[in-house]
Structures are given as C-alpha cells and as structure tokens.
Amino acid sequence: MHELSLALEVGRMVEDHLRTNPGRLVRVGVKVGLDAGVEPDNLAFCLETVFAGPPFHGAQTVLERVSGDVLRLDFLEVDDGRPDH
Amino acid sequence: MAVRTIEVRESLMARNNELAAAVRQRLDDAGVTMFNLVSSPGSGKTTLLERTLAALGEELGIAVVTGDVQTQNDADRLARHTTRLVQAVVTGGACHLDARQVTEALDQIDLSVTRLLFVENVGNLVCPASWDLGEESKIVVFSVTEGEDKPLKYPKMFRQSRYAVINKMDLLPHLNFDLEQAKAFARQVNPELKFFFTSALQGDGLEEWFSFLRSRVGASRS
Numbered sequence: 001m002h003e004l005s006l007a008l009e010v011g012r013m014v015e016d017h018l019r020t021n022p023g024r025l026v027r028v029g030v031k032v033g034l035d036a037g038v039e040p041d042n043l044a045f046c047l048e049t050v051f052a053g054p055p056f057h058g059a060q061t062v063l064e065r066v067s068g069d070v071l072r073l074d075f076l077e078v079d080d081g082r083p084d085h
Numbered sequence: 086m087a088v089r090t091i092e093v094r095e096s097l098m099a100r101n102n103e104l105a106a107a108v109r110q111r112l113d114d115a116g117v118t119m120f121n122l123v124s125s126p127g128s129g130k131t132t133l134l135e136r137t138l139a140a141l142g143e144e145l146g147i148a149v150v151t152g153d154v155q156t157q158n159d160a161d162r163l164a165r166h167t168t169r170l171v172q173a174v175v176t177g178g179a180c181h182l183d184a185r186q187v188t189e190a191l192d193q194i195d196l197s198v199t200r201l202l203f204v205e206n207v208g209n210l211v212c213p214a215s216w217d218l219g220e221e222s223k224i225v226v227f228s229v230t231e232g233e234d235k236p237l238k239y240p241k242m243f244r245q246s247r248y249a250v251i252n253k254m255d256l257l258p259h260l261n262f263d264l265e266q267a268k269a270f271a272r273q274v275n276p277e278l279k280f281f282f283t284s285a286l287q288g289d290g291l292e293e294w295f296s297f298l299r300s301r302v303g304a305s306r307s
Contacts, residue, residue: 012100077091
C-alpha cells in the first residue's frame with residue numbers, strides 16, 4: 001500500500017509537469033534508494049499500474065535502484081509531436 | 086518525432102514534507118508539542134494513551150489524532166477516558182498517515198486549548214517511518230511480546246524515532262524476551278534512542294513517562 005501511495009504521488013507530480021511540458025508521455029524515470037523503506041519490485045509494479053491507465057496511456061516506467069534513502073522522480077520523456085530537426 | 090527529456094529530480098516526499106513543515110509551524114505558533122506514536126499492531130499504543138489521557142488529559146491539554154485502516158474503535162476507546170478531543174482518521178486501506186491527513190485533522194482541533202498532541206499512527210513498523218507528519222518526535226512503542234530483534238528487522242523506524250517505549254513489562258517474567266539484547270539491538274540502529282519501560286495495563290513505569298511528557302510540554306524544540 002505504501003508503494004501504491006508513492007506511485008500515485010509520482011502520477012500527480014508527472015501530471016503537474018505535463019501541464020507545463022505538454023505532449024505524450026513516453027517514459028518516466030524513478031530512483032529508489034536501497035534504504036528508502038520501499039520494496040522496488042512492488043513499486044515498479046504499482047508504477048506500471050498507475051501509468052498504464054489514463055491520462056498516461058501506457059508510458060514506460062524505469063526504476064533505478066541506487067544507494068541511500070533516495071526516493072525521487074528523476075526524469076520524464078515527452079513526445080511533443082513536433083517533427084525532428 | 087521529438088522526444089524531449091525533462092530532468093525533474095524531485096523527491097516523492099516533497100509535497101508531504103511541505104505540508105509537514107506547515108503543520109510544524111502551525112503547532113509551533115500555537116505552542117503545541119506533537120508526538121507521533123508508531124508501532125506494530127497490538128503493542129499497546131491505545132492503552133498507553135488511555136492511561137495518559139486519564140492521568141494528564143486535563144493537566145496537559147492533550148488532544149489525539151488516531152489513524153486506523155478501518156473502524157474508529159481506537160478513537161472511541163480513547164474518548165471514553167477524556168472530554169478532550171479525539172479525532173479519528175480512517176485511512177481506508179492506506180498503511181500510514183500522511184501530513185495532509187494531519188493537516189485536515191488539525192482543523193477539527195482547538196489548538197488554543199491544546200498543549201500536547203498525540204498522533205496514534207496506523208499499527209505498522211514500515212510505512213509510517215517514511216512520512217513526516219510535522220511531529221516533534223516519533224515515539225516507537227515496542228512490546229516484550231514481540232521479538233527482541235524487531236529493531237534490526239525494522240531499522241528505519243527505530244532510526245527515525247527519538248524515544249522507545251518498551252511496553253507490557255509486566256509480562257516479562259513469563260516470556261523468553263531478552264530485554265538487554267533488545268536494547269542493544271535498538272541502540273545498534275539508533276545510539277541516541279531514549280527508553281521508557283512501561284506496563285500501560287498495570288501502570289508500571291508510567292510515572293517516568295508522565296514526567297517526560299510534562300517536561301516536553303511548552304519546551305522549545307531541540
């Protein structure tokens with residue numbers, strides 16, 4: 001449940017960022033410390049669940065395990081629909 | 086297509102921590118000391134609070150916020166011992182309280198007549214360790230009917246707590262619980278931890294607990 005709360009918070013933060021960086025969300029990167037009190041596989045599953053549904057529609061989630069008690073939304077990849085240059 | 090990478094690097098706890106800081110400021114301004122009681126289920130948090138409310142509820146202007154996954158049984162139990170406010174938060178499945186829930190609970194409490202506020206967190210030694218609620222300190226309640234290696238199994242909670250109440254001491258003669266080993270394990274993860282030894286049911290050790298609470302009310306944060 002703790003992991004689901006965190007995954008929902010990631011969803012809320014991503015929605016905030018998409019308001020200022022509109023586009024289709026492609027990937028979401030999250031860093032989890034080994035001492036963060038979080039079960040990484042469980043969090044990965046919860047993130048997949050949150051980002052499978054609206055408004056994210058299947059964005060890929062990338063969970064990186066690091067040392068310490070880090071727990072953060074690291075990056076987003078957004079397709080803004082404009083052609084490459 | 087143009088995929089852009091946006092570096093975010095924001096803590097997942099940032100919003101909770103902002104709310105917790107606001108709670109801390111609000112309590113500071115009102116001169117209220119708040120303790121966050123954490124433990125596994127069944128350690129005796131509610132009984133300890135019942136005894137504390139009965140003895141000091143009026144003297145120290147105690148209010149309580151209880152968190153339970155379901156039912157408001159703990160709040161009902163505590164309300165029988167006091168006319169002081171007991172505010173229940175039913176988390177509806179969540180395994181911890183967060184600063185938003187405490188912020189909302191504070192709106193129901195008259196802080197002008199409150200000097201000491203307890204949050205009785207959801208019984209769980211894992212999740213509540215990660216959420217700052219704006220408390221002065223976390224106090225972990227740990228009963229002698231549990232394994233003495235609990236501090237090693239749940240180090241984050243013992244590291245995050247400033248005080249440990251070892252409860253159900255009246256049962257010690259009937260158990261294989263090694264008190265010295267338990268203390269050693271707890272100090273291994275948190276050398277600064279201060280202990281109380283109580284039987285909330287029988288009353289043993291409560292005078293020292295009460296003295297501590299009296300000393301913390303109105304004291305500046307350390």
